[in-house]
Amino acid sequence: MESRNVFLLLFRVSGPSFDSGTVMGPPWRLLHVASLGGLQSLARPRVTHSSSFFFSRSTRAAWNGNTEAPGAREKAGEARRLREDQGRGGGGEGDKLYPTHQRVTPQQRALLAAGSAFMSLYNPYRHDMVAVLSETTGLSALRRLRRAMADTEEGRRVLSERPRISTSTLDLPRLRSLPAGTLGHEYTEFLRRNRVTPDTRAPVRFVDDEELAFVLQRYRETHDLVHTLTGLHTDMMGEVAVKWFEAVHTGLPMCIMGAAFGPLKLSSRRLWELRLVLPWAVSAALSCRCLLSLHFERRWDQPLPQLRSDIGMPPPPPLPTTTQRERGGSPGVAPPHPSSSSSSRPSGESPLASGSAYESDPPSL
Structure with missing residues (x-):
């Protein structure tokens, strides 16, 4: 090419x-x-059969003494x-190794990586560019994640069964009917509050390994479950905090870039909130099990506090809710703990999980 x-x-x-x-x-x-x-x-490149303005190619070939058949x-x-x-x-x-697979040369991969990295920084809402960046730069990280999944029985079951998370595979009404505080119920509440669906994740195309392509697809489809486990929203501050968690937890270059450059788009007040959660995000990413090795489809009815305890994730820290942020506050001074809403919140749930909806099209970084 x-x-x-x-x-x-x-x-x-x-x-x-x-x-x-x-x-x-x-x-x-x-x-x-x-x-x-x-x-x-x-x-x-398309082969075009050019011809002279006045004479056909066969006529010119005959005049030149060329007996080769036209178009040969x-x-x-x-x-x-x-x-x-x-x-x-x-x-x-x-x-093709899988239905959406597209092979590219090393030179094409480098150009795709550079172009998608620039566009992801220029506009974090370009989900397609973030997807291309993750596929063209994360091969070694995907191999480490696959080894981590293969080290546990549950992870090997995920690699073997290849479960998918979409509206066609999930019984969302049943998950919504589960008791409050369970993984399935809180996941559907997250989708409702943020007006997103499981079908918004782009298919993998540029990974030249079928199993690694599934690992990356699994990472994308469980991203909203990471938000559910951590209690972080889909606004820019929440996405940057999740990217810090994922950068330490997965080592994917796309996550590292989002964690490094995402804070540049935050206001001073949101940076203050980010500083409150970053120590917890890094500590939780280092201490918990590989989230890709979890068979979430078999854990929908598990309470979130119990699930966090099973995988070694500490409870999320208390942070101001959306209402408190709208009231304002001086950066550097911790806002009051939202005790008025804690009584109606399930045990172990972060105050972040009780805010109102944010953007309908959350940023990708």
């Missing part, structure tokens, strides 16, 4: 295309992962490119 085609892949623009010689608008604002779907077609050279070139693609592991549909 030529470098020109890779830039076409990353920086496709609206309006006239690169082929027309006209570039419209700044490319970093128009990066669309949807154009990545044409990766295989871009890898094989193009067909031979196409066959040669196909053999080269197969030699690089870039074959067609039969070469």
